[in-house]
Amino acid sequence: MPIRDIVDAAVSRGLSGVSLTDHYDFEIPEGVKSFTFDPKEQASEIEKTIMELPVEVASSFRILRGVEIGMQPQCVEDMARLVAENDFDTVVGSLHFIDGTDPFHGNYYLPYGYKEAYGHYLETIWKCIDKFDGLDILGHYDYIARYAPYPETTIYYSEFGDILDMILKKLAQNGKTFEINTKTYMPFGEREPQFDTMILTRFREFGGEFVSFGSDAHDLGRVGANFERFIPIVKSCGIRYSVHYEKRVAKPELL
Numbered sequence: 469m470p471i472r473d474i475v476d477a478a479v480s481r482g483l484s485g486v487s488l489t490d491h492y493d494f495e496i497p498e499g500v501k502s503f504t505f506d507p508k509e510q511a512s513e514i515e516k517t518i519m520e521l522p523v524e525v526a527s528s529f530r531i532l533r534g535v536e537i538g539m540q541p542q543c544v545e546d547m548a549r550l551v552a553e554n555d556f557d558t559v560v561g562s563l564h565f566i567d568g569t570d571p572f573h574g575n576y577y578l579p580y581g582y583k584e585a586y587g588h589y590l591e592t593i594w595k596c597i598d599k600f601d602g603l604d605i606l607g608h609y610d611y612i613a614r615y616a617p618y619p620e621t622t623i624y625y626s627e628f629g630d631i632l633d634m635i636l637k638k639l640a641q642n643g644k645t646f647e648i649n650t651k652t653y654m655p656f657g658e659r660e661p662q663f664d665t666m667i668l669t670r671f672r673e674f675g676g677e678f679v680s681f682g683s684d685a686h687d688l689g690r691v692g693a694n695f696e697r698f699i700p701i702v703k704s705c706g707i708r709y710s711v712h713y714e715k716r717v718a719k720p721e722l723l
């Protein structure tokens with residue numbers, strides 16, 4: 469999407485800024501579209517867009533430079549290098565590819581029932597964040613439930629609490645942010661994954677303080693989608709702050 473169009477969509481929805489977190493994946497599975505970008509080009513596009521904004525928009529709206537790194541346990545060194553070599557405002561760490569497959573295309577699920585499929589995904593997130601400290605935000609922890617073939621559409625704390633606790637504790641103790649990715653909680657055909665508030669409640673219990681809101685838009689119609697819906701849900705879990713990052717420094721705001 470042209471950045472200017474994203475800004476216009478965000479302004480019309482009452483947002484005061486956007487953090488553009490383009491995908492950057494490593495070791496892309498065969499036959500899958502490559503998601504990488506040139507960070508320098510991203511920076512110059514943002515710069516150019518800011519210069520061309522009307523003064524009243526430019527003075528009150530922030531465009532921040534981010535990346536959504538596709539984490540994989542065997543790519544930790546590449547991930548760290550990407551972060552070290554670029555001065556991003558925000559680094560989101562997400563798991564898109566697992567065991568050489570892209571769950572979006574379905575192969576990942578074939579050998580598994582939902583417990584193994586979701587559980588192994590969470591274990592792999594753990595393996596990544598255990599070795600990689602360069603993220604500010606953990607992105608869509610339940611991405612794996614979006615495109616799954618099972619009637620069980622939701623990752624519940626009651627079923628996956630042991631591995632979720634390891635992830636949540638690590639994030640909380642290192643001051644990281646938990647993303648509410650609103651795209652996951654929309655209908656996918658007949659399925660509509662739910663957000664289990666117990667997971668966020670546990671994050672708070674471990675000392676976690678911040679959430680970020682991500683619409684994972686990929687198209688203009690979904691920029692900032694459903695943020696309002698999730699604010700009271702987040703507050704009901706004891707979380708007081710949403711956060712964005714500038715030059716990797718958390719900027720919390722009371723919800």
Ligand SMILES: [Zn+2]
Nearest residue numbers: 536562607608
């Ligand atoms: Zn993602």
